[in-house]
Amino acid sequence: MSAGTRWSGPAVGRRDVLRLAGALAVSQLGAGRAFAVGRLALGDAEIVTVSDGSLTLPMSYSYGEAPKAELDALLTANGMATDALRPDCNVTVLKRAGRVVVFDAGSGPNFMDTAGKLVENLAEAEIDPSDVTDVVFTHAHPDHIWGVTDDFDELVFSNAAYHIGQAEYDFWSSPDALQAVSADRQSFVVGAQGRFEAIRDRLTFLKPGREVLPGIEAVATPGHTPGHLSYIVHDGADQFMVLGDALTQSLISFAHPDWPAGADQDQALAAITRKTLLDRLAGDRARVIGYHFPHPAGGTVERAGAAYRFVPV
Template sequence: MQITRRRILTTGTAALAAATLPIRAWTQTTLRMGDTEITTLSDGTLSLPADFIFGPMPQDELAALLPGLGIDRGAALTPPCNLTLLRRGDVLALFDAGSGTAFQPTAGSLPDALAAAGIDPFDVTHVVFTHGHPDHLWGVLDDFDEPYFANAEHMMGGIEMDYWMDEATVSTIGAERAAFAVGAKRRLDVIAGDVTRFGDGDEVLPGVVAALTPGHTPGHMGFVIGSGADAVMVLGDAIGNDHVAFARPGWISGSDQDPEAAAATRLAMFDRITADAMAVIGFHLGQGGIGTVERLSEGYAFRPSA
Protein backbone atom coordinates (compact mmCIF):
# COMPACT_ATOMS: atom_id res chain seq x y z
CA MET A 1 0.00 0.00 0.00
CA GLN A 2 1.60 3.26 -1.18
CA ILE A 3 0.32 6.69 -0.17
CA THR A 4 1.41 9.97 -1.75
CA ARG A 5 0.33 13.55 -1.36
CA ARG A 6 0.58 16.40 -3.84
CA ARG A 7 -0.61 19.94 -4.20
CA ILE A 8 -2.13 21.11 -7.49
CA LEU A 9 -2.14 24.78 -8.41
CA THR A 10 -4.63 25.95 -11.02
CA THR A 11 -6.10 29.09 -12.48
CA GLY A 12 -8.76 29.74 -15.05
CA THR A 13 -7.73 30.90 -18.53
CA ALA A 14 -8.54 34.49 -17.73
CA ALA A 15 -6.55 34.33 -14.54
CA LEU A 16 -3.45 33.27 -16.41
CA ALA A 17 -3.34 36.73 -17.92
CA ALA A 18 -3.80 38.52 -14.62
CA ALA A 19 -0.95 38.06 -12.21
CA THR A 20 -2.88 39.79 -9.45
CA LEU A 21 -5.59 37.14 -9.36
CA PRO A 22 -5.20 34.42 -6.72
CA ILE A 23 -4.08 30.93 -7.67
CA ARG A 24 -6.27 28.25 -6.13
CA ALA A 25 -4.74 25.12 -4.66
CA TRP A 26 -6.07 21.64 -4.01
CA THR A 27 -4.18 19.00 -2.10
CA GLN A 28 -4.75 15.39 -3.10
CA THR A 29 -3.80 12.29 -1.17
CA THR A 30 -3.48 9.11 -3.22
CA LEU A 31 -3.37 5.52 -2.03
CA ARG A 32 -2.35 2.70 -4.38
CA MET A 33 -3.19 -0.96 -3.84
CA GLY A 34 -2.15 -3.14 -6.79
CA ASP A 35 -4.20 -2.04 -9.79
CA THR A 36 -6.41 0.22 -7.65
CA GLU A 37 -5.76 3.93 -7.17
CA ILE A 38 -7.75 5.83 -4.55
CA THR A 39 -7.57 9.61 -4.42
CA THR A 40 -9.26 12.10 -2.12
CA LEU A 41 -10.55 15.31 -3.70
CA SER A 42 -11.57 18.39 -1.75
CA ASP A 43 -15.08 19.81 -1.93
CA GLY A 44 -13.99 22.64 0.37
CA THR A 45 -14.95 22.96 4.02
CA LEU A 46 -18.03 23.43 6.17
CA SER A 47 -18.59 26.01 8.87
CA LEU A 48 -20.48 24.58 11.83
CA PRO A 49 -21.35 25.98 15.26
CA ALA A 50 -19.44 24.03 17.87
CA ASP A 51 -22.65 23.00 19.62
CA PHE A 52 -23.78 21.19 16.48
CA ILE A 53 -21.34 18.47 17.55
CA PHE A 54 -20.42 19.23 21.14
CA GLY A 55 -23.80 20.30 22.56
CA PRO A 56 -24.97 16.96 24.03
CA MET A 57 -21.54 15.84 25.29
CA PRO A 58 -20.51 15.90 28.99
CA GLN A 59 -19.32 19.48 29.17
CA ASP A 60 -16.86 19.25 32.08
CA GLU A 61 -15.08 16.28 30.54
CA LEU A 62 -15.20 17.93 27.12
CA ALA A 63 -13.61 21.11 28.48
CA ALA A 64 -10.70 19.06 29.85
CA LEU A 65 -10.28 17.14 26.59
CA LEU A 66 -10.46 19.81 23.89
CA PRO A 67 -7.25 21.78 24.61
CA GLY A 68 -5.18 18.65 24.07
CA LEU A 69 -6.90 18.21 20.72
CA GLY A 70 -6.14 21.80 19.71
CA ILE A 71 -9.81 22.84 19.64
CA ASP A 72 -11.28 26.10 20.92
CA ARG A 73 -14.72 25.31 22.38
CA GLY A 74 -16.00 28.77 21.48
CA ALA A 75 -14.93 28.78 17.84
CA ALA A 76 -16.80 27.50 14.83
CA LEU A 77 -15.72 24.13 13.47
CA THR A 78 -14.47 24.03 9.88
CA PRO A 79 -14.26 20.37 8.88
CA PRO A 80 -12.82 19.52 5.47
CA CYS A 81 -14.90 17.64 2.90
CA ASN A 82 -12.95 14.80 1.25
CA LEU A 83 -14.53 12.87 -1.58
CA THR A 84 -13.05 9.50 -2.49
CA LEU A 85 -12.28 8.69 -6.12
CA LEU A 86 -11.47 5.09 -7.11
CA ARG A 87 -9.77 4.18 -10.38
CA ARG A 88 -9.41 0.59 -11.53
CA GLY A 89 -9.43 -0.44 -15.18
CA ASP A 90 -12.54 1.04 -16.79
CA VAL A 91 -14.03 2.03 -13.42
CA LEU A 92 -13.86 5.64 -12.27
CA ALA A 93 -16.04 5.70 -9.16
CA LEU A 94 -16.77 8.64 -6.89
CA PHE A 95 -18.00 8.08 -3.35
CA ASP A 96 -20.55 10.85 -2.73
CA ALA A 97 -21.16 13.88 -4.93
CA GLY A 98 -20.28 16.88 -2.78
CA SER A 99 -22.59 19.71 -1.82
CA GLY A 100 -22.99 21.67 -5.05
CA THR A 101 -23.53 25.41 -4.91
CA ALA A 102 -26.68 25.58 -2.76
CA PHE A 103 -25.44 24.49 0.68
CA GLN A 104 -22.57 26.52 2.15
CA PRO A 105 -20.35 29.09 0.41
CA THR A 106 -17.20 27.42 1.73
CA ALA A 107 -18.10 24.10 0.11
CA GLY A 108 -18.99 23.00 -3.40
CA SER A 109 -15.50 23.14 -4.95
CA LEU A 110 -15.52 19.57 -6.28
CA PRO A 111 -15.92 20.65 -9.94
CA ASP A 112 -12.75 22.73 -9.62
CA ALA A 113 -10.92 19.89 -7.88
CA LEU A 114 -11.95 17.47 -10.63
CA ALA A 115 -10.76 19.91 -13.28
CA ALA A 116 -7.45 20.36 -11.46
CA ALA A 117 -7.02 16.58 -11.49
CA GLY A 118 -7.84 16.40 -15.20
CA ILE A 119 -11.13 14.54 -14.68
CA ASP A 120 -14.20 15.22 -16.79
CA PRO A 121 -17.48 14.59 -14.87
CA PHE A 122 -18.77 12.75 -17.96
CA ASP A 123 -16.00 10.16 -17.45
CA VAL A 124 -17.17 9.18 -13.95
CA THR A 125 -18.70 5.71 -14.26
CA HIS A 126 -20.24 5.33 -10.78
CA VAL A 127 -21.37 7.62 -7.96
CA VAL A 128 -21.80 5.63 -4.74
CA PHE A 129 -23.45 7.41 -1.82
CA THR A 130 -22.65 6.93 1.85
CA HIS A 131 -25.80 8.86 2.83
CA GLY A 132 -28.13 11.68 1.84
CA HIS A 133 -26.96 14.72 3.79
CA PRO A 134 -26.41 17.91 1.76
CA ASP A 135 -22.60 17.84 1.67
CA HIS A 136 -22.71 14.31 0.25
CA LEU A 137 -25.71 14.44 -2.09
CA TRP A 138 -26.61 17.92 -3.27
CA GLY A 139 -23.79 18.10 -5.81
CA VAL A 140 -25.39 15.28 -7.79
CA LEU A 141 -27.26 17.89 -9.87
CA ASP A 142 -25.84 20.89 -11.68
CA ASP A 143 -27.26 24.43 -11.45
CA PHE A 144 -29.85 23.51 -14.10
CA ASP A 145 -31.08 20.52 -12.04
CA GLU A 146 -29.57 18.05 -14.48
CA PRO A 147 -27.38 15.13 -13.32
CA TYR A 148 -23.84 16.47 -13.01
CA PHE A 149 -22.32 13.02 -13.57
CA ALA A 150 -24.50 12.36 -16.57
CA ASN A 151 -22.92 9.07 -17.66
CA ALA A 152 -22.54 7.54 -14.20
CA GLU A 153 -24.50 4.79 -12.53
CA HIS A 154 -25.78 6.19 -9.22
CA MET A 155 -25.91 3.81 -6.26
CA MET A 156 -27.44 4.23 -2.78
CA GLY A 157 -28.30 1.89 0.07
CA GLY A 158 -31.95 0.89 -0.04
CA ILE A 159 -32.69 1.92 3.57
CA GLU A 160 -31.15 5.35 2.99
CA MET A 161 -32.94 5.86 -0.33
CA ASP A 162 -36.32 4.94 1.15
CA TYR A 163 -35.78 7.30 4.09
CA TRP A 164 -35.12 10.39 1.99
CA MET A 165 -37.81 9.56 -0.56
CA ASP A 166 -40.45 9.16 2.16
CA GLU A 167 -42.86 12.12 2.20
CA ALA A 168 -43.05 11.85 6.00
CA THR A 169 -39.32 12.44 6.59
CA VAL A 170 -39.55 16.22 6.36
CA SER A 171 -42.02 16.30 9.27
CA THR A 172 -40.17 13.79 11.45
CA ILE A 173 -36.52 14.72 10.96
CA GLY A 174 -36.73 17.85 13.13
CA ALA A 175 -36.99 21.52 12.21
CA GLU A 176 -33.21 22.05 12.11
CA ARG A 177 -32.85 19.37 9.43
CA ALA A 178 -36.08 19.83 7.49
CA ALA A 179 -34.22 21.58 4.66
CA PHE A 180 -31.99 18.50 4.40
CA ALA A 181 -35.05 16.35 3.72
CA VAL A 182 -36.54 18.74 1.18
CA GLY A 183 -33.24 19.10 -0.66
CA ALA A 184 -32.53 15.36 -0.67
CA LYS A 185 -35.93 14.41 -2.03
CA ARG A 186 -35.82 17.05 -4.75
CA ARG A 187 -32.51 15.72 -6.02
CA LEU A 188 -33.35 12.06 -5.65
CA ASP A 189 -36.62 12.61 -7.51
CA VAL A 190 -34.55 13.58 -10.56
CA ILE A 191 -32.30 10.50 -10.52
CA ALA A 192 -34.55 7.97 -8.76
CA GLY A 193 -35.29 5.95 -11.89
CA ASP A 194 -31.59 5.40 -12.48
CA VAL A 195 -30.46 4.63 -8.91
CA THR A 196 -29.17 1.14 -8.15
CA ARG A 197 -30.01 0.12 -4.59
CA PHE A 198 -27.79 -2.10 -2.46
CA GLY A 199 -27.72 -3.54 1.03
CA ASP A 200 -25.37 -4.46 3.85
CA GLY A 201 -22.67 -6.84 2.64
CA ASP A 202 -23.34 -6.32 -1.07
CA GLU A 203 -20.40 -6.00 -3.44
CA VAL A 204 -21.25 -2.69 -5.09
CA LEU A 205 -18.18 -2.75 -7.33
CA PRO A 206 -15.56 -5.47 -7.79
CA GLY A 207 -13.65 -5.63 -4.53
CA VAL A 208 -15.84 -2.98 -2.84
CA VAL A 209 -18.24 -4.26 -0.16
CA ALA A 210 -20.93 -2.15 1.53
CA ALA A 211 -21.21 -2.10 5.33
CA LEU A 212 -24.32 -0.72 7.04
CA THR A 213 -23.16 1.85 9.63
CA PRO A 214 -26.38 3.45 10.91
CA GLY A 215 -26.92 6.30 13.32
CA HIS A 216 -25.62 9.37 11.55
CA THR A 217 -28.53 8.65 9.21
CA PRO A 218 -30.79 5.58 9.25
CA GLY A 219 -29.15 3.84 6.30
CA HIS A 220 -25.64 5.25 6.36
CA MET A 221 -23.14 3.03 4.53
CA GLY A 222 -19.40 2.56 4.73
CA PHE A 223 -17.38 0.64 2.15
CA VAL A 224 -14.47 -1.77 2.50
CA ILE A 225 -12.14 -1.70 -0.49
CA GLY A 226 -9.77 -4.65 -0.86
CA SER A 227 -9.03 -7.26 1.77
CA GLY A 228 -6.46 -8.32 4.31
CA ALA A 229 -3.51 -6.04 4.95
CA ASP A 230 -4.42 -3.88 1.94
CA ALA A 231 -8.01 -3.13 2.97
CA VAL A 232 -9.20 0.44 3.40
CA MET A 233 -12.58 1.57 4.72
CA VAL A 234 -14.48 4.56 3.34
CA LEU A 235 -16.09 5.89 6.52
CA GLY A 236 -18.41 8.59 5.23
CA ASP A 237 -19.69 10.36 8.35
CA ALA A 238 -19.96 7.27 10.57
CA ILE A 239 -16.75 8.54 12.19
CA GLY A 240 -17.39 12.17 11.51
CA ASN A 241 -14.31 14.04 12.75
CA ASP A 242 -10.69 13.39 13.65
CA HIS A 243 -10.87 14.65 17.22
CA VAL A 244 -13.64 13.81 19.72
CA ALA A 245 -15.11 11.01 17.57
CA PHE A 246 -11.76 9.25 17.95
CA ALA A 247 -10.86 10.29 21.47
CA ARG A 248 -14.29 9.48 22.94
CA PRO A 249 -16.25 7.46 20.36
CA GLY A 250 -18.89 6.48 22.91
CA TRP A 251 -19.96 10.07 23.50
CA ILE A 252 -23.06 11.09 21.59
CA SER A 253 -22.73 13.83 18.98
CA GLY A 254 -25.26 16.43 17.96
CA SER A 255 -24.36 15.85 14.32
CA ASP A 256 -25.98 12.40 14.33
CA GLN A 257 -29.68 11.86 13.68
CA ASP A 258 -29.78 8.90 16.10
CA PRO A 259 -26.94 9.73 18.50
CA GLU A 260 -27.08 6.53 20.56
CA ALA A 261 -27.07 4.27 17.49
CA ALA A 262 -24.25 6.31 15.95
CA ALA A 263 -22.11 5.93 19.09
CA ALA A 264 -22.66 2.16 19.07
CA THR A 265 -21.71 2.08 15.39
CA ARG A 266 -18.49 4.04 16.02
CA LEU A 267 -17.40 1.68 18.78
CA ALA A 268 -18.06 -1.37 16.59
CA MET A 269 -16.25 0.22 13.65
CA PHE A 270 -13.17 1.03 15.71
CA ASP A 271 -13.06 -2.55 16.95
CA ARG A 272 -13.21 -3.83 13.36
CA ILE A 273 -10.74 -1.32 11.93
CA THR A 274 -8.09 -1.94 14.57
CA ALA A 275 -8.59 -5.72 14.63
CA ASP A 276 -8.11 -5.90 10.85
CA ALA A 277 -5.46 -3.12 10.71
CA MET A 278 -7.43 -1.35 7.99
CA ALA A 279 -6.56 2.06 6.65
CA VAL A 280 -9.44 4.56 6.67
CA ILE A 281 -10.74 7.38 4.50
CA GLY A 282 -12.93 9.91 6.28
CA PHE A 283 -15.08 12.54 4.62
CA HIS A 284 -14.38 15.03 7.41
CA LEU A 285 -10.95 13.85 8.57
CA GLY A 286 -7.99 16.20 8.23
CA GLN A 287 -4.90 16.22 5.99
CA GLY A 288 -6.52 14.56 3.02
CA GLY A 289 -8.63 12.15 5.02
CA ILE A 290 -6.54 8.99 4.50
CA GLY A 291 -4.79 7.42 7.45
CA THR A 292 -4.73 4.76 10.11
CA VAL A 293 -6.27 4.35 13.54
CA GLU A 294 -4.23 3.93 16.71
CA ARG A 295 -5.82 2.44 19.81
CA LEU A 296 -4.89 4.43 22.94
CA SER A 297 -5.36 3.66 26.61
CA GLU A 298 -8.64 5.54 26.34
CA GLY A 299 -10.15 6.03 22.91
CA TYR A 300 -8.30 6.21 19.60
CA ALA A 301 -6.27 8.61 17.47
CA PHE A 302 -6.27 9.32 13.74
CA ARG A 303 -2.82 9.12 12.16
CA PRO A 304 -2.79 10.81 8.74
CA SER A 305 -0.78 8.82 6.23
CA ALA A 306 0.59 11.70 4.18
Protein backbone atom coordinates in the same frame (compact mmCIF):
# COMPACT_ATOMS: atom_id res chain seq x y z
CA MET B 1 -13.54 40.29 -28.43
CA SER B 2 -14.94 43.76 -28.93
CA ALA B 3 -18.43 44.88 -28.05
CA GLY B 4 -20.95 43.79 -30.60
CA THR B 5 -18.76 40.99 -31.99
CA ARG B 6 -20.61 37.70 -32.35
CA TRP B 7 -19.09 34.38 -31.29
CA SER B 8 -18.59 32.36 -34.47
CA GLY B 9 -17.18 29.20 -32.90
CA PRO B 10 -19.03 26.11 -31.68
CA ALA B 11 -22.12 26.52 -29.51
CA VAL B 12 -21.29 26.77 -25.83
CA GLY B 13 -23.63 24.97 -23.43
CA ARG B 14 -24.26 25.64 -19.76
CA ARG B 15 -22.01 22.73 -18.74
CA ASP B 16 -19.19 24.19 -20.87
CA VAL B 17 -19.53 27.45 -18.97
CA LEU B 18 -19.14 25.63 -15.64
CA ARG B 19 -16.15 23.64 -16.87
CA LEU B 20 -14.47 26.79 -18.17
CA ALA B 21 -15.05 28.56 -14.84
CA GLY B 22 -13.50 25.62 -12.98
CA ALA B 23 -10.50 25.53 -15.29
CA LEU B 24 -9.95 29.27 -14.94
CA ALA B 25 -10.13 29.04 -11.14
CA VAL B 26 -7.49 26.32 -11.15
CA SER B 27 -5.20 28.17 -13.58
CA GLN B 28 -5.38 31.35 -11.52
CA LEU B 29 -4.66 29.59 -8.25
CA GLY B 30 -1.87 27.43 -9.69
CA ALA B 31 0.29 25.28 -7.47
CA GLY B 32 -1.18 26.85 -4.36
CA ARG B 33 -4.25 24.68 -4.80
CA ALA B 34 -2.36 21.39 -4.49
CA PHE B 35 -3.76 20.91 -0.98
CA ALA B 36 -7.15 20.15 -2.57
CA VAL B 37 -6.04 16.77 -3.94
CA GLY B 38 -4.53 13.80 -2.10
CA ARG B 39 -3.42 10.44 -3.50
CA LEU B 40 -3.18 6.96 -1.97
CA ALA B 41 -2.20 3.58 -3.39
CA LEU B 42 -4.16 0.32 -3.40
CA GLY B 43 -2.64 -2.33 -5.65
CA ASP B 44 -3.14 -1.27 -9.24
CA ALA B 45 -5.87 1.19 -8.33
CA GLU B 46 -5.50 4.95 -8.04
CA ILE B 47 -7.24 6.54 -5.08
CA VAL B 48 -7.71 10.29 -5.08
CA THR B 49 -9.25 12.37 -2.30
CA VAL B 50 -10.65 15.61 -3.66
CA SER B 51 -11.70 18.51 -1.47
CA ASP B 52 -15.22 19.88 -1.68
CA GLY B 53 -14.25 22.68 0.70
CA SER B 54 -15.25 22.78 4.35
CA LEU B 55 -18.15 23.39 6.73
CA THR B 56 -18.59 25.55 9.82
CA LEU B 57 -20.57 23.81 12.58
CA PRO B 58 -21.14 25.58 15.91
CA MET B 59 -19.89 23.53 18.85
CA SER B 60 -23.30 23.86 20.50
CA TYR B 61 -24.71 21.93 17.52
CA SER B 62 -21.87 19.45 17.11
CA TYR B 63 -21.20 18.47 20.73
CA GLY B 64 -23.62 20.49 22.82
CA GLU B 65 -24.30 17.54 25.13
CA ALA B 66 -20.65 16.65 25.76
CA PRO B 67 -19.01 17.69 29.06
CA LYS B 68 -17.88 21.21 28.14
CA ALA B 69 -14.79 21.46 30.31
CA GLU B 70 -13.47 18.11 29.08
CA LEU B 71 -14.33 18.95 25.47
CA ASP B 72 -12.64 22.36 25.62
CA ALA B 73 -9.53 20.86 27.22
CA LEU B 74 -9.31 18.20 24.49
CA LEU B 75 -9.72 20.73 21.69
CA THR B 76 -7.27 23.23 23.19
CA ALA B 77 -4.64 20.56 23.76
CA ASN B 78 -4.84 19.70 20.06
CA GLY B 79 -4.71 23.29 18.81
CA MET B 80 -8.37 23.46 17.81
CA ALA B 81 -10.90 26.23 18.33
CA THR B 82 -13.59 25.69 20.95
CA ASP B 83 -16.37 27.76 19.36
CA ALA B 84 -17.01 25.66 16.25
CA LEU B 85 -15.79 22.72 14.21
CA ARG B 86 -14.61 23.53 10.69
CA PRO B 87 -14.33 20.10 9.09
CA ASP B 88 -12.96 19.45 5.65
CA CYS B 89 -15.15 17.64 3.11
CA ASN B 90 -13.30 14.91 1.21
CA VAL B 91 -14.72 13.11 -1.80
CA THR B 92 -12.96 9.80 -2.56
CA VAL B 93 -12.39 8.80 -6.18
CA LEU B 94 -11.35 5.26 -7.13
CA LYS B 95 -9.89 4.68 -10.60
CA ARG B 96 -9.61 0.98 -11.42
CA ALA B 97 -10.25 -1.42 -14.30
CA GLY B 98 -11.85 1.18 -16.54
CA ARG B 99 -14.14 2.56 -13.85
CA VAL B 100 -14.03 5.94 -12.17
CA VAL B 101 -16.01 5.60 -8.94
CA VAL B 102 -16.89 8.64 -6.82
CA PHE B 103 -17.96 8.10 -3.21
CA ASP B 104 -20.45 10.88 -2.38
CA ALA B 105 -20.98 13.96 -4.51
CA GLY B 106 -20.24 16.94 -2.27
CA SER B 107 -22.49 19.86 -1.40
CA GLY B 108 -23.09 21.58 -4.69
CA PRO B 109 -23.73 25.32 -4.87
CA ASN B 110 -26.62 25.66 -2.41
CA PHE B 111 -25.50 24.44 1.01
CA MET B 112 -22.62 26.47 2.51
CA ASP B 113 -20.44 29.13 0.86
CA THR B 114 -17.29 27.37 2.09
CA ALA B 115 -18.27 24.08 0.41
CA GLY B 116 -19.28 23.09 -3.11
CA LYS B 117 -15.73 23.21 -4.53
CA LEU B 118 -15.68 19.70 -5.95
CA VAL B 119 -15.94 20.45 -9.67
CA GLU B 120 -13.02 22.89 -9.71
CA ASN B 121 -10.90 20.54 -7.61
CA LEU B 122 -11.71 17.58 -9.85
CA ALA B 123 -10.26 19.68 -12.65
CA GLU B 124 -7.07 20.09 -10.61
CA ALA B 125 -6.97 16.31 -10.19
CA GLU B 126 -7.44 15.94 -13.96
CA ILE B 127 -10.72 14.08 -13.50
CA ASP B 128 -13.50 15.00 -15.91
CA PRO B 129 -16.96 14.59 -14.33
CA SER B 130 -18.20 13.13 -17.62
CA ASP B 131 -15.72 10.24 -17.20
CA VAL B 132 -17.20 9.18 -13.85
CA THR B 133 -18.88 5.80 -14.27
CA ASP B 134 -20.41 5.38 -10.80
CA VAL B 135 -21.41 7.54 -7.85
CA VAL B 136 -21.79 5.61 -4.58
CA PHE B 137 -23.49 7.36 -1.66
CA THR B 138 -22.80 6.77 2.02
CA HIS B 139 -25.94 8.71 2.96
CA ALA B 140 -28.22 11.51 1.83
CA HIS B 141 -27.17 14.53 3.92
CA PRO B 142 -26.72 17.76 1.92
CA ASP B 143 -22.91 17.77 1.95
CA HIS B 144 -22.89 14.28 0.45
CA ILE B 145 -25.65 14.30 -2.15
CA TRP B 146 -26.64 17.84 -3.11
CA GLY B 147 -23.62 18.06 -5.41
CA VAL B 148 -25.13 15.69 -7.97
CA THR B 149 -26.67 18.75 -9.66
CA ASP B 150 -25.10 22.06 -10.63
CA ASP B 151 -26.27 25.70 -10.69
CA PHE B 152 -28.57 24.85 -13.59
CA ASP B 153 -30.03 21.72 -11.96
CA GLU B 154 -28.18 19.55 -14.49
CA LEU B 155 -26.32 16.39 -13.51
CA VAL B 156 -22.65 17.00 -12.75
CA PHE B 157 -21.78 13.35 -13.42
CA SER B 158 -23.78 13.10 -16.59
CA ASN B 159 -22.74 9.59 -17.62
CA ALA B 160 -22.71 7.89 -14.21
CA ALA B 161 -24.81 5.22 -12.59
CA TYR B 162 -25.83 6.01 -9.00
CA HIS B 163 -25.90 3.65 -6.00
CA ILE B 164 -27.45 4.16 -2.55
CA GLY B 165 -28.52 1.95 0.34
CA GLN B 166 -32.11 0.79 0.10
CA ALA B 167 -32.83 1.72 3.73
CA GLU B 168 -31.34 5.19 3.25
CA TYR B 169 -33.37 5.85 0.14
CA ASP B 170 -36.55 4.53 1.73
CA PHE B 171 -36.19 6.87 4.70
CA TRP B 172 -35.49 10.10 2.80
CA SER B 173 -37.98 9.44 0.01
CA SER B 174 -40.83 8.49 2.34
CA PRO B 175 -43.89 10.78 2.39
CA ASP B 176 -43.47 10.78 6.17
CA ALA B 177 -39.83 11.91 6.13
CA LEU B 178 -40.61 15.57 6.86
CA GLN B 179 -42.42 14.60 10.05
CA ALA B 180 -39.61 12.22 11.05
CA VAL B 181 -36.93 14.93 11.33
CA SER B 182 -36.64 18.13 13.34
CA ALA B 183 -37.70 21.42 11.76
CA ASP B 184 -34.12 22.52 11.15
CA ARG B 185 -33.50 19.42 9.00
CA GLN B 186 -36.61 19.50 6.86
CA SER B 187 -34.63 21.20 4.09
CA PHE B 188 -32.44 18.06 4.09
CA VAL B 189 -35.50 16.01 3.16
CA VAL B 190 -36.62 18.37 0.40
CA GLY B 191 -33.08 18.52 -0.99
CA ALA B 192 -32.61 14.75 -0.93
CA GLN B 193 -35.93 14.12 -2.65
CA GLY B 194 -35.07 16.64 -5.35
CA ARG B 195 -31.72 14.95 -6.05
CA PHE B 196 -33.35 11.53 -6.04
CA GLU B 197 -35.74 12.75 -8.70
CA ALA B 198 -32.83 14.00 -10.81
CA ILE B 199 -31.15 10.57 -10.78
CA ARG B 200 -34.26 8.41 -10.50
CA ASP B 201 -33.70 6.51 -13.78
CA ARG B 202 -30.07 5.74 -12.90
CA LEU B 203 -30.41 4.54 -9.30
CA THR B 204 -29.62 1.10 -7.98
CA PHE B 205 -30.23 0.11 -4.37
CA LEU B 206 -27.75 -1.54 -2.04
CA LYS B 207 -27.89 -3.85 0.94
CA PRO B 208 -25.13 -4.31 3.56
CA GLY B 209 -22.78 -7.23 3.02
CA ARG B 210 -23.27 -7.18 -0.75
CA GLU B 211 -20.76 -6.21 -3.42
CA VAL B 212 -21.64 -2.84 -4.91
CA LEU B 213 -19.13 -3.08 -7.75
CA PRO B 214 -16.24 -5.51 -8.21
CA GLY B 215 -14.03 -5.24 -5.11
CA ILE B 216 -16.34 -2.83 -3.24
CA GLU B 217 -18.44 -4.13 -0.33
CA ALA B 218 -21.19 -2.23 1.49
CA VAL B 219 -21.01 -2.22 5.30
CA ALA B 220 -23.92 -1.20 7.57
CA THR B 221 -22.93 1.76 9.78
CA PRO B 222 -26.30 3.21 10.89
CA GLY B 223 -27.03 5.95 13.38
CA HIS B 224 -25.74 9.06 11.70
CA THR B 225 -28.64 8.42 9.35
CA PRO B 226 -30.98 5.42 9.33
CA GLY B 227 -29.38 3.66 6.37
CA HIS B 228 -25.81 4.97 6.45
CA LEU B 229 -23.34 2.71 4.62
CA SER B 230 -19.56 2.63 4.59
CA TYR B 231 -17.57 0.79 1.94
CA ILE B 232 -14.60 -1.57 2.00
CA VAL B 233 -12.50 -1.43 -1.16
CA HIS B 234 -10.43 -4.59 -1.70
CA ASP B 235 -7.38 -5.33 -3.80
CA GLY B 236 -6.19 -8.81 -2.90
CA ALA B 237 -5.19 -8.73 0.78
CA ASP B 238 -4.98 -4.94 0.75
CA GLN B 239 -8.01 -2.81 1.54
CA PHE B 240 -9.30 0.49 2.82
CA MET B 241 -12.65 1.69 4.12
CA VAL B 242 -14.54 4.76 2.94
CA LEU B 243 -16.16 5.77 6.24
CA GLY B 244 -18.51 8.52 5.16
CA ASP B 245 -19.82 9.99 8.42
CA ALA B 246 -19.73 6.82 10.51
CA LEU B 247 -16.80 8.59 12.21
CA THR B 248 -17.28 12.30 11.72
CA GLN B 249 -14.39 13.82 13.64
CA SER B 250 -10.79 12.63 13.61
CA LEU B 251 -10.18 13.57 17.26
CA ILE B 252 -13.44 13.43 19.22
CA SER B 253 -14.99 10.40 17.48
CA PHE B 254 -11.88 8.39 18.40
CA ALA B 255 -11.13 9.70 21.89
CA HIS B 256 -14.78 9.74 23.02
CA PRO B 257 -16.90 7.58 20.69
CA ASP B 258 -19.62 7.51 23.35
CA TRP B 259 -20.18 11.28 23.31
CA PRO B 260 -23.44 12.21 21.55
CA ALA B 261 -22.94 14.14 18.31
CA GLY B 262 -25.54 16.64 17.20
CA ALA B 263 -25.31 15.65 13.54
CA ASP B 264 -26.38 12.07 14.30
CA GLN B 265 -30.04 11.29 13.77
CA ASP B 266 -30.01 8.39 16.24
CA GLN B 267 -27.31 9.37 18.72
CA ALA B 268 -27.39 6.19 20.80
CA LEU B 269 -27.16 3.92 17.74
CA ALA B 270 -24.42 6.08 16.20
CA ALA B 271 -22.33 5.72 19.38
CA ILE B 272 -22.70 1.93 19.27
CA THR B 273 -21.70 1.95 15.60
CA ARG B 274 -18.62 4.07 16.33
CA LYS B 275 -17.38 1.82 19.12
CA THR B 276 -17.99 -1.37 17.15
CA LEU B 277 -16.36 0.05 14.04
CA LEU B 278 -13.32 1.44 15.86
CA ASP B 279 -12.71 -1.87 17.58
CA ARG B 280 -12.83 -3.68 14.25
CA LEU B 281 -10.63 -1.16 12.42
CA ALA B 282 -8.00 -1.11 15.16
CA GLY B 283 -7.90 -4.90 15.20
CA ASP B 284 -7.63 -5.14 11.41
CA ARG B 285 -5.14 -2.26 11.19
CA ALA B 286 -7.20 -1.19 8.19
CA ARG B 287 -6.68 2.02 6.30
CA VAL B 288 -9.58 4.45 6.30
CA ILE B 289 -10.71 7.65 4.61
CA GLY B 290 -13.00 9.94 6.62
CA TYR B 291 -15.22 12.37 4.77
CA HIS B 292 -14.69 15.07 7.39
CA PHE B 293 -11.14 14.22 8.48
CA PRO B 294 -8.37 16.75 7.78
CA HIS B 295 -7.46 16.60 4.10
CA PRO B 296 -6.20 14.35 2.53
CA ALA B 297 -8.14 12.29 5.08
CA GLY B 298 -6.42 8.90 4.87
CA GLY B 299 -4.94 7.04 7.83
CA THR B 300 -5.23 4.14 10.23
CA VAL B 301 -6.89 3.47 13.58
CA GLU B 302 -4.91 2.61 16.72
CA ARG B 303 -5.93 1.81 20.25
CA ALA B 304 -5.08 4.49 22.83
CA GLY B 305 -5.76 3.10 26.29
CA ALA B 306 -9.50 2.58 26.60
CA ALA B 307 -10.13 4.69 23.49
CA TYR B 308 -8.65 5.12 20.00
CA ARG B 309 -6.71 7.56 17.87
CA PHE B 310 -6.53 8.37 14.17
CA VAL B 311 -3.05 8.18 12.65
CA PRO B 312 -2.85 10.11 9.33
CA VAL B 313 -0.96 8.53 6.45
